[in-house]
Amino acid sequence: MFRRQLHDRLMSVAVAALLLSSCARLGPEDVSDSAGMTVGEGKPVPAAAETPAVGTGDRDAADDPEIWVDPKDASRGVIIGTDKQAGLYVYDLTGKQLQYVPGGKPNNVDLRDGFPTAQGARVLVAASDRGRPGAGAALFLLDPATLKLSLWGEVPVDLAEPYGLCLARRGETFLVIVNGTDGQVRQHTVAAGPDGRPVFKEERRFAVPSQPEGCVADDATGRLYLGEEGAGVWRFDVGAGPAKGEKIAVAPSEMLTPDVEGLTLLREGPVTWLIASSQGDSAFAVWRVDGPKPEYRGRFSVTAAGAVDAVTGTDGVAALGGPVGAFPEGLVVMQDDEDHGQAGGGAKRARQNFKLVDWREVKEALGLRP
Structure with a gap:
């Protein structure tokens, strides 16, 4: 009896230690903070397509997408999405996976x-990267002829924990802007050096009061939009001098419910739209943001359509105006925190993916007109 009791106690201790060890290995970015959410209350917009779920299961993984289209052939292009536990995915403009580039925590x-x-x-x-020691941003080059993505180099950034990132272009100067959880x-300049490797230089540094993440730059106007997760959206310039910020949207509010996550811009001729997750x-x-003051135009949420489930607890978002593959006026891509097996229910897959939305549906739902 004593031996059995001792055995049972030792087994209980071992199991408890194993559970504690597993929990200790999971950081705050390993577990989704938005699981189990329902479809939002914005104007309903149907999902058009989706990507496969990213490879990392049971943890918060898919995070942020971006879109590129061949300027000479709108049927050619890619969607790039991050698995922040493992690497980058490259999809075609229908959501089909083309390539996976492992490495880091982008x-x-x-x-x-x-x-x-x-x-x-x-x-x-x-991509902002917390998985490569000493690097704040991982740099890649996409060959427009082959649509192949290759790791090019790294930019070491003086941040305790690199988090959000966006690129900008000021004339012939390319900029990498990285923010941290603090x-x-x-803001760094980046170029290809004589040996083909990245050459970078810190240009300026500034801060917002609390944790930011999403950011996007408008190269045409020289404006930088930065999301402060618990507080709203800021607007700065992308110059080399001291940064002067203006908060253009507050959270929480009727517009935004924290966390404020991805930010993206979509251009339609002279009109520029800012979309915030x-x-x-x-x-x-x-918002319409091509004028001196942002004009708030409403909110939308992505609903299930056909075999594609709805978007809940979304994180990153990307948009591109004009013809994009099968989308004649533009495409919006966003992260979905819980990818269900099918629309309207079914078994949940403990993974995340990206959803594709026709920009025409957003314009119709919100009555967007220039």
Whole structure:
């Protein structure tokens, strides 16, 4: 009896230790903070397509997408999405996986076309990365001829924990902007050096009061939009001098329910729209921002359609105006925190993915007109 009791006690201790050890290995970014949410209360917009779930299961993984389209052929292009536990995925414009680039822990991703290299113009792709020691941003090059993505180098950034990222272009200068969980922001120039490797230089640093993440730059106007997760959206310039910020949207509010996550811009001729991911209520807020003051135009949420489930607890978002594959006026891509097996129910897959939305549906739902 004593031996059996001792055995049972030892087994209980071992199991408890194993559970504690597993919990200790899971950081705050390993467990989704928005699981189990319902579809938001924005104007309903149907999902058009989706990507496969990212490979990392049972943890918070899919985070941020970006879109590139061949300027000479709108039927050619890619969607790049992060698995922040493992690497980058490359999809075609229908959501089909084309490539997986393992390595690091890439959180946010952005890109800029026309980046000069010795091999010709490439698409510069950058991702904030907490998985490569000493690096704040991982740099990749996308070959526009083959649509292949390759790791190019790293930018070491003086941040305790790199988190959000966006790229900008000021004339012929390309900029990598990385923010950290402590509110600090670092802005670097980047170019290809004589040996083909990245050459970078810190240009300026500034901060917001609390943790930011999503950011997006408007190269045409020189404006930078930065989301402060629990407080709203800021607007800065992308110059080299001291940063002067203006908060253009407050959270929590009727527009945004924290966390404020992804930010993206969509251009239609002279009109530019800013879209912000309102994670706390599974919705997206839209402003017109080509004028001197932002004009709030409403919110939308993505509902199930056909075999594609709805978007809940969303994180990153990307948009591109004009013809994009099968989407004649533009495409919006967003992270879905819980990818269900089918629309309207079914067994849940403990994974996350990205949903595709026709921009025409958003415009119709919100009555967006220039």
